[in-house]
Amino acid sequence: MSINSFGHLFRVTTWGESHGPALGATVDGCPPGIPLDEAMIQRWLDRRRPGQNRFTTQRREPDAVKILSGVFEGRTTGTPIQLMIDNTDQRSRDYGEIAQTFRPGHADITYWLKYGHRDPRGGGRSSARETAARVAAGGVARAALAALAPGVRITGYMVQMGRLRADRERFDMAEVERNPFWCPDAAAAAIWAEHLDELRRAGNSVGAVVEVVASGVAPGLGAPIYGKLDADLAAAMMSINAVKGVEIGEGMAAAELTGVENADEIYPGEDGRPRFASNHAGGILGGISTGQDVMVRFAVKPTSSILTPRRSITVEGEATEVVTKGRHDPCVGIRAVPVGEAMMACVIFDHLLLHRGQVGDAGGRFG
Numbered sequence: 001m002s003i004n005s006f007g008h009l010f011r012v013t014t015w016g017e018s019h020g021p022a023l024g025a026t027v028d029g030c031p032p033g034i035p036l037d038e039a040m041i042q043r044w045l046d047r048r049r050p051g052q053n054r055f056t057t058q059r060r061e062p063d064a065v066k067i068l069s070g071v072f073e074g075r076t077t078g079t080p081i082q083l084m085i086d087n088t089d090q091r092s093r094d095y096g097e098i099a100q101t102f103r104p105g106h107a108d109i110t111y112w113l114k115y116g117h118r119d120p121r122g123g124g125r126s127s128a129r130e131t132a133a134r135v136a137a138g139g140v141a142r143a144a145l146a147a148l149a150p151g152v153r154i155t156g157y158m159v160q161m162g163r164l165r166a167d168r169e170r171f172d173m174a175e176v177e178r179n180p181f182w183c184p185d186a187a188a189a190a191i192w193a194e195h196l197d198e199l200r201r202a203g204n205s206v207g208a209v210v211e212v213v214a215s216g217v218a219p220g221l222g223a224p225i226y227g228k229l230d231a232d233l234a235a236a237m238m239s240i241n242a243v244k245g246v247e248i249g250e251g252m253a254a255a256e257l258t259g260v261e262n263a264d265e266i267y268p269g270e271d272g273r274p275r276f277a278s279n280h281a282g283g284i285l286g287g288i289s290t291g292q293d294v295m296v297r298f299a300v301k302p303t304s305s306i307l308t309p310r311r312s313i314t315v316e317g318e319a320t321e322v323v324t325k326g327r328h329d330p331c332v333g334i335r336a337v338p339v340g341e342a343m344m345a346c347v348i349f350d351h352l353l354l355h356r357g358q359v360g361d362a363g364g365r366f367g
Contacts, residue, residue, distance in 0.1 A: 010350040018127030024084040025133040032078030041139030048338040105304025138342020141349040151216035156341040160209035203307030208333025219291035221351040228287025236343040245299035249282025300333040
């Protein structure tokens with residue numbers, strides 16, 4: 001299995017399986033001299049960690065990260081940073097009954113069709129467990145951004161669960177850290193809690209939409225045609241397990257707008273920099289950041305591991321029914337929030353390095 005890496009100058013390779021002894025990431029291209037220790041990465045892993053409330057999988061993993069290389073005396077050396085997270089609460093026996101059966105909605109059947117072999121224990125590489133490595137790598141990217149672009153802030157939150165949408169008129173970003181859904185609408189979070197409890201009791205699951213915003217991003221990141229910032233962001237978000245759709249700015253809703261409605265008008269700012277009357281473009285025009293908030297949304301499908309029987313086939317091609325036992329997220333979108341933040345951090349920092357390397361201090365001036 002190849003292509004386990006992403007990024008250009010800031011390059012991340014993830015490794016390990018859901019039920020293996022450990023998983024982790026190798027981060028290459030981080031500049032030297034960046035302050036970094038395990039605690040700086042752990043704070044982000046703790047936000048993704050399973051088993052923190054009744055709405056996530058009850059698998060108990062401390063997700064304690066170890067830095068094995070690339071850091072000396074609290075600063076990066078410029079060499080590859082090796083990150084490792086031990087798996088401590090695997091229950092591979094939960095998957096014994098489906099070792100010869102394909103779970104509907106999972107990658108089981110496509111892995112089998114491609115490789116002729118698969119790891120049925122929690123899905124192996126296709127498990128959401130792999131995203132812990134991404135969050136660890138994102139912690140490195142955040143540390144680098146804090147050192148080289150301290151004005152950048154990255155915030156993720158859920159805006160929809162199933163058909164239930166948060167109300168943007170009630171958004172209070174302080175609420176994001178106060179409820180288990182990372183939702184800025186407290187009233188919506190309360191309704192979601194009741195809805196998800198009902199689904200859990202019924203042995204069912206539900207999808208979600210997550211929004212990630214990067215503020216303080218300098219203009220000029222990204223390049224025309226094949227180096228677009230939004231193209232790399234879309235690829236990064238789509239690569240997250242269970243993601244089935246990605247939008248930048250207005251996204252699909254832009255098709256419903258007229259040119260008058262969609263064009264973000266520009267006017268001169270008091271500091272000599274351009275200002276925009278709106279942000280339908282999501283902070284990116286022509287693949288290059290405008291200096292506005294970079295806004296990305298992605299849709300996460302319902303968790304396919306459910307207790308409701310689903311029809312499928314065995315490796316022998318015989319018809320069967322599947323009930324997936326074990327510990328699973330009734331709404332995987334909840335823990336996808338810190339994963340989306342991590343991917344945003346990696347892409348933004350990667351493009352910052354690309355921009356510095358190609359353009360440096362060049363760029364258009366006004367007046």
